[in-house]
Amino acid sequence: MLADIQNKWLKSCLEELNLLKNRNIYEVVDLSKKIKVIKNHWVFNIKSDGYYRSWLIAKGFSQVKGIDFDKLFSLVVYYETVCLFLAVAFFEDWDIHSINIKAACLYGDLDEEIYMKQPKGFRLPGKEKKVW
Numbered sequence: 001m002l003a004d005i006q007n008k009w010l011k012s013c014l015e016e017l018n019l020l021k022n023r024n025i026y027e028v029v030d031l032s033k034k035i036k037v038i039k040n041h042w043v044f045n046i047k048s049d050g051y052y053r054s055w056l057i058a059k060g061f062s063q064v065k066g067i068d069f070d071k072l073f074s075l076v077v078y079y080e081t082v083c084l085f086l087a088v089a090f091f092e093d094w095d096i097h098s099i100n101i102k103a104a105c106l107y108g109d110l111d112e113e114i115y116m117k118q119p120k121g122f123r124l125p126g127k128e129k130k131v132w
Contacts, residue, residue: 009044012054017122020056026116026132028124037131038116058116 020026031037043055089096116132118124 008052009054012044012052013042013056013122016054016056017119028118028127028130028132029115031115031129031131035115035131038114040116040119042119056119058114 039059040056041059043057045053047053086096088094118128118130118132124130
């Protein structure tokens with residue numbers, strides 16, 4: 001039983017890492033002494049449909065506004081797209097219960113370069129001292 005649950009969480013973590021990799025969110029680079037590296041941690045949730053979901057979250061609280069970043073908001077969906085979708089749903093008489101865009105936060109653009117440690121337990125072999 002415990003091994004089954006551990007396998008579900010491991011699968012969920014690997015799905016998250018594959019999402020990041022497939023969207024080209026990061027590159028593996030050498031660590032420089034000039035670079036401030038942000039730590040990370042995993043957030044886990046079991047969705048209402050029983051789906052195990054994991055997110056790799058940067059510990060952004062270690063950043064300083066004005067030095068490491070300028071704004072706290074990153075647009076992940078355009079207002080016009082939501083309006084268009086809702087208008088089509090109205091004219092087609094669709095019922096909308098909820099909208100879920102998988103990994104929506106990965107579609108925002110960053111202007112800054114952010115360096116993050118590789119997640120524990122998922123460090124690339126032979127590249128353990130590198131950062132994302």
